[in-house]
Amino acid sequence: MKIKNILHKITIFLLSTLPAYSNEFDIKTFGTIGGVYNDNSNYIYRKDIFQKDGSSGNLSFKTDTLIGLQTTLNINEKFSLLLQGIVNNDYNDEIKAKIDWGYLKYDSGENIIVKVGRIRTPYYKNSDNLNVGYSNLMIRESVEVYGQVPFSSYNGIEAIYSNIIDKYFYTLQANYGKENLTVPIHSLNQKANVEVNDLYAVNLTFGTTALQARVTYLNADITASSLSLDQLFGGLRAYGLNELADKYEFKDKKSEYLGFGLFLDYNNIIFSGECGHRKIPSFFANVHGYSATLGYSFDKLIPFATYAKSKMDVATYEANTGVYALDALLRAQNLAQSSETIGMKYYINEHFDIKFQYEHVVPKGDYGSYHLSTLQKPQELNVFSFALDFIF
Amino acid sequence: MKIIFSLLLGMHLLNAQIVVVTNKNSQLNNIPKEIIQYIYLAKIDKIESIKVEPILSDDKNLHNEFCNHILSKSESQYNSYWARLVFTGRKPISKRLDWQDLVKKLQVPNTIAYIDKNDLRNEWKIIYEEN
Numbered sequence: 001m002k003i004k005n006i007l008h009k010i011t012i013f014l015l016s017t018l019p020a021y022s023n024e025f026d027i028k029t030f031g032t033i034g035g036v037y038n039d040n041s042n043y044i045y046r047k048d049i050f051q052k053d054g055s056s057g058n059l060s061f062k063t064d065t066l067i068g069l070q071t072t073l074n075i076n077e078k079f080s081l082l083l084q085g086i087v088n089n090d091y092n093d094e095i096k097a098k099i100d101w102g103y104l105k106y107d108s109g110e111n112i113i114v115k116v117g118r119i120r121t122p123y124y125k126n127s128d129n130l131n132v133g134y135s136n137l138m139i140r141e142s143v144e145v146y147g148q149v150p151f152s153s154y155n156g157i158e159a160i161y162s163n164i165i166d167k168y169f170y171t172l173q174a175n176y177g178k179e180n181l182t183v184p185i186h187s188l189n190q191k192a193n194v195e196v197n198d199l200y201a202v203n204l205t206f207g208t209t210a211l212q213a214r215v216t217y218l219n220a221d222i223t224a225s226s227l228s229l230d231q232l233f234g235g236l237r238a239y240g241l242n243e244l245a246d247k248y249e250f251k252d253k254k255s256e257y258l259g260f261g262l263f264l265d266y267n268n269i270i271f272s273g274e275c276g277h278r279k280i281p282s283f284f285a286n287v288h289g290y291s292a293t294l295g296y297s298f299d300k301l302i303p304f305a306t307y308a309k310s311k312m313d314v315a316t317y318e319a320n321t322g323v324y325a326l327d328a329l330l331r332a333q334n335l336a337q338s339s340e341t342i343g344m345k346y347y348i349n350e351h352f353d354i355k356f357q358y359e360h361v362v363p364k365g366d367y368g369s370y371h372l373s374t375l376q377k378p379q380e381l382n383v384f385s386f387a388l389d390f391i392f
Numbered sequence: 393m394k395i396i397f398s399l400l401l402g403m404h405l406l407n408a409q410i411v412v413v414t415n416k417n418s419q420l421n422n423i424p425k426e427i428i429q430y431i432y433l434a435k436i437d438k439i440e441s442i443k444v445e446p447i448l449s450d451d452k453n454l455h456n457e458f459c460n461h462i463l464s465k466s467e468s469q470y471n472s473y474w475a476r477l478v479f480t481g482r483k484p485i486s487k488r489l490d491w492q493d494l495v496k497k498l499q500v501p502n503t504i505a506y507i508d509k510n511d512l513r514n515e516w517k518i519i520y521e522e523n
Contacts, residue, residue, distance in 0.1 A: 030479055070479060082481045105481060109443055111436055113482075120480075128480035135476035162436055167426040169435045209429045210464065265465065300468050347468035391475050 024074035032133040034064030034387035044372040045361075045383050047140050048147045052093040052186055054371075055383070062089040064139055064387055068100070068131055080105045086131055091184045100131065101153055113160040120153050122173055122203045123216060124274060125261050127152065133389035137270070137345055139355050140385075142291035142308035143370045144337065148278040149218075149257055154179040154199055170206040175199070175218075183224065185332065186372055192224040192250075207263075214261035214274075224250035224284065232325050244321055248330070250282035270295040270302065279313075283326070285333045286313035300348075306341040310370075317366035336364035343385075352390050359383040409509040410457055412520035418501040420444070423519045429463055431504070433473065434483045445503045450488035458506045461522060 038045035041057025047064060054063045066088035073081045083102035090096045103117025120128045124146055129135045140146075156177015163170065179196040199220035207213055229250070236245040256279045264271040275290035289310030295302050312334060319330035343357025363369030363378035371381065412428055414420050419442050430436045431446050438444065449455050459467045477483040489497060489505075497503050498516060512518070 028478065030475075068479075070481075072481070084479070084481070101481075103481075109437065111438060115481075126476075129476045132475060132479040135472050135479060164427070164430060164436055167424065169430055171435070208426065209433060209435075265469070267464070268466070297466050297469060299466050347471065350471045353468075353472075391479070 026072040026074075028070045028072075028392065029068065030070070030132050030134060030389075030391045031067035032064050032139075032387050032389050034061065034133075034139060034385065036060050036063045037384045038371075038381050039383075040379055040381040042373055042375050042379055043369065043381055045381060046371060048143060049150055049186075049370060050091045050184060051089065052091050052184065052372075053089065062093075064133070064385070065089070066131060078107055078109065080107070088131075091182075091186075103158075111162045115158045115160075116156075118153055118155050119158045119175065119177065121149070121151065121199075121218070122158075122175060122201060123149055123218065123257060123259055123276065125214060125263065125272070132391070133355075133387055134353055134391045137272070137293065137295060137302060137304055138306065138341070138343060139357050139387045142289075142306060142339065142341075144289035144308040144310035144339065145259075145274050145276050145291045147335070147370050148276050148287055148289060148310070150183045151179055151181050151194070151196060154196065156199070168206060168208060170204065173201075173203040173205075175201040175203075190226055190228055192226045192229060195223045197221045197223075210264065210266040212261075212263045214259075214263070216257070216259040216261075218257040220255050221252050222250065222255045222280065223252055224282070229329075232329065236323065236326070241323070244323065244326070247281075248283040248321075248326060250280070250284055253280055253282045255280040268297040270297060270304070283329050283333060285316050285330070287311070287335050288313065301344060301346050303344045304342070306343075307338070308341075309338040311336050311364070315365055317368070331367045334365055334368045335370055337369045338362050338364065351392060352388065355385075355387045355389070357385050359385070410454065410461060410506050410522065411509045411512065411518045412462070412504055412506050413498070413512065413516040414504045414519050415498055415501050416515055416517050418503075418517070418519075420502060420504070420519050421517075425462065425520060425522075428504075428520050432463060434477050442502055445500070447494060447497050447503060447505045448488045449494060449506060450490050454506065454508060455488065462506065462520075 036045060036055040037059045038055040044054045044056045046054035054060050066086050068084060068086040070084045081104055083099065085097060085099045087095065087097045101118045101120050103115040103119055106114040126136055126141055154177040158175045161172045177199050181194050183192045183194050185192060201218040203216045205212060205214045233245045233249040257276060259276040261274040272293040277288040279286045287310055291306060291308035293304055293306040295304030316330045316333045319327045321327055339359055339361045341357055341359040343355060345353055345355045347353045361381040361383060366376050368378045420439060423439060427439055431444055456467045459465050459470045463470060494505055498505055
């Protein structure tokens with residue numbers, strides 16, 4: 001049975017059992033109303049590689065604006081059903097509702113939690129709460145780190161164990177599952193069907209309440225296919241270019257992600273540093289990146305500054321395989337860029353906050369940047385953003 | 393008059409000493425500050441194999457002082473932290489209780505709460521006190 005059917009059944013079950021469990025049923029909402037202005041009309045500024053539209057010399061509300069709903073049904077002290085859905089601008093530039101995650105949760109009360117269903121993939125510190133603006137400092141996390149992996153949820157199981165040793169806590173998280181999704185390649189106006197199999201991940205977070213470190217490793221067998229990709233690699237093989245096809249075809253490729261993080265929240269000083277390395281031996285080239293944020297909490301006001309950088313392991317824009325179509329595909333993978341951001345978050349109350357930030361983006365190399373452009377030679381972007389976040 | 397009232401209130405807050413208490417029948421005794429922090433940050437929910445239920449006060453000043461001095465966070469950061477827990481399915485939002493409900497809730501063993509030390513009752517014991 002497909003996971004969408006399961007989630008559909010969970011939704012119907014949650015709604016049909018509402019009267020019987022009215023005391024245990026809980027609905028919460030969250031959302032962001034956000035505007036972005038990017039002064040360079042040669043680029044479409046976007047939050048991640050899924051978005052098709054964003055700001056391009058105009059004010060756009062598509063990048064960050066979203067509304068979300070979370071329902072919880074507490075079946076008994078240990079079991080609960082949770083579902084979270086969001087409405088936002090999707091990769092077809094249409095406003096759509098989708099179920100982001102939903103699972104059956106078992107909480108042993110012994111510091112062990114097990115989830116079965118559709119689960120967020122734990123690449124980054126804020127993977128789980130990326131859509132909940134109120135819980136984050138910045139309007140959006142640095143794409144140089146958070147934009148590396150093109151899927152955010154999977155279908156499977158997650159187990160979490162937390163405990164303390166002396167005065168230090170640790171959380172060990174293990175994940176297993178699979179995922180099927182469509183990944184847009186906007187720069188080539190194509191879409192790829194992506195199958196993620198045997199996905200497993202481990203994540204260890206440890207430290208104190210002031211200082212925490214985090215390490216994540218993820219491994220999966222991934223295949224990406226589309227009519228044009230199949231034609232390209234089929235054509236290479238037909239012409240006897242098997243070595244080239246083996247090197248770049250994205251078929252059952254053992255893919256890895258390794259991430260580290262260091263976080264400080266001490267005497268009003270806030271520091272957050274994360275770095276990640278995506279290794280996928282295919283045309284979807286290897287990339288690594290890092291981001292560092294420093295802020296200071298003046299009670300309700302937190303000003304901050306961030307520097308982030310991403311770099312391809314091998315510069316894809318220098319691709320010269322002798323096959324024009326393959327070179328074009330490789331060049332489109334260049335995600336190298338750096339960005340400097342300054343901004344502030346102001347807590348209005350326990351339901352609302354407002355944020356402002358300015359970001360200066362410097363794409364590196366031909367066809368570079370996470371932001372969409374047809375330019376060969378890169379240009380800089382100045383991006384101004386504001387957001388009103390809410391939770392109820 | 394308002395100024396005098398504000399000064400008196402300010403003096404009261406200056407004199408307030410926050411302590412963390414539980415029912416006298418509870419198995420919990422002296423708890424280090426770090427463990428109190430882990431419980432209120434939902435990093436763990438057991439202390440020495442004892443399941444603990446932390447409760448929050450709806451007294452704004454007391455809650456603010458607790459966040460600042462015990463958790464070493466501003467109240468707004470703590471709100472943000474809870475939003476993260478709630479909207480990732482980790483914990484439900486704990487309702488902030490008024491004094492009467494807090495007193496009632498503390499009848500349950502192994503429930504813990506922060507109070508002004510001046511409000512300590514005979515049926516409670518202190519498990520953490522800032523020196």
